[in-house]
Amino acid sequence: xxxxxxxxxAGLLIASGIVASTGxxxxxxxxxxxxxxxxxxISPYLQDQEELDFHNHERYAxxxxxxxxxxxxxxxxxxxxxxxxxxxxMEKASPTRGGIPLLNxxxxxxxxxxxxxxxxxxxxxxxxxxxxFAQLHHAHYKCSIYYSERIINGWPVPYTLEDKEAVExxxxxxxxxxxxxxxxxxxxxxx
Numbered sequence: 001x002x003x004x005x006x007x008x009x010a011g012l013l014i015a016s017g018i019v020a021s022t023g024x025x026x027x028x029x030x031x032x033x034x035x036x037x038x039x040x041x042i043s044p045y046l047q048d049q050e051e052l053d054f055h056n057h058e059r060y061a062x063x064x065x066x067x068x069x070x071x072x073x074x075x076x077x078x079x080x081x082x083x084x085x086x087x088x089x090m091e092k093a094s095p096t097r098g099g100i101p102l103l104n105x106x107x108x109x110x111x112x113x114x115x116x117x118x119x120x121x122x123x124x125x126x127x128x129x130x131x132x133f134a135q136l137h138h139a140h141y142k143c144s145i146y147y148s149e150r151i152i153n154g155w156p157v158p159y160t161l162e163d164k165e166a167v168e169x170x171x172x173x174x175x176x177x178x179x180x181x182x183x184x185x186x187x188x189x190x191x
Contacts, residue, residue, distance in 0.1 A: 052088075060085050065131060065177045075122050077139030080115045081172045086143045087111075089170050107150040108166075114144045118171075125180040133180040143170045 069075050081089075091097065096106040119140040128134050145168045151161040 056088055060088065063175055063177060065134070065179065066137075068179050068181060069122070069135070075120075075137065075178075077117070077120050077137065078174055078176060080117065081141055081143060081174065083113055085172065086113050086115070086145065086170060089143075089172060090145055090168055093170060094168065103154045105150075105152040107152070108147045109150065111145065111147040114146070116142050116144075118142050122178070128177070131177060131179075134177040135180060137176050137178055139174040141172045141174065143172055144168075145170065 064078075096108060099105040117139065119138065121138055123136040123138070125133050125135050147166050147168075148162065148164045149166040150163075153159055153161075
């Protein structure tokens with residue numbers, strides 16, 4: 001009886017030593033996080049959502065700082081919103097993602113986007129922390145999206161709804177800063 005117990009204890013010690021010395025779990029050089037170092041899988045939906053949020057932040061959520069405006073020339077806004085930016089804003093307003101295939105799907109087909117500038121103006125110069133003296137340039141766009149929408153429901157009774165003349169209107173603001181004065185001369189230089 002004692003021999004069986006000793007064999008089991010020795011086997012458990014050897015097994016725990018082997019597990020502790022392999023991969024990310026065991027004894028490491030430097031900081032050891034223990035069980036927190038074991039990777040935890042996440043849902044592909046959540047990972048895709050994180051990547052989409054980063055895509056939007058990287059491309060559309062930042063305010064650029066441009067050089068000073070030249071005197072005598074009209075101040076023109078940056079490029080109008082891209083089709084990707086318009087579709088991302090529309091997806092945020094009325095999502096199509098997250099449906100279950102063959103049970104509940106939403107599709108947008110034959111998309112046509114019309115963009116028109118409705119306002120373009122520049123604020124007077126003012127001091128902005130971390131930037132210095134700058135002017136905020138506003139550009140407001142009205143984006144009309146024409147598309148045909150198809151909603152497919154497969155349960156409990158399968159049916160399809162089709163709207164061939166769906167329209168969404170999205171307003172997108174493009175704001176950016178213009179430095180005032182000579183940016184190379186320092187923060188105190190203003191025209």
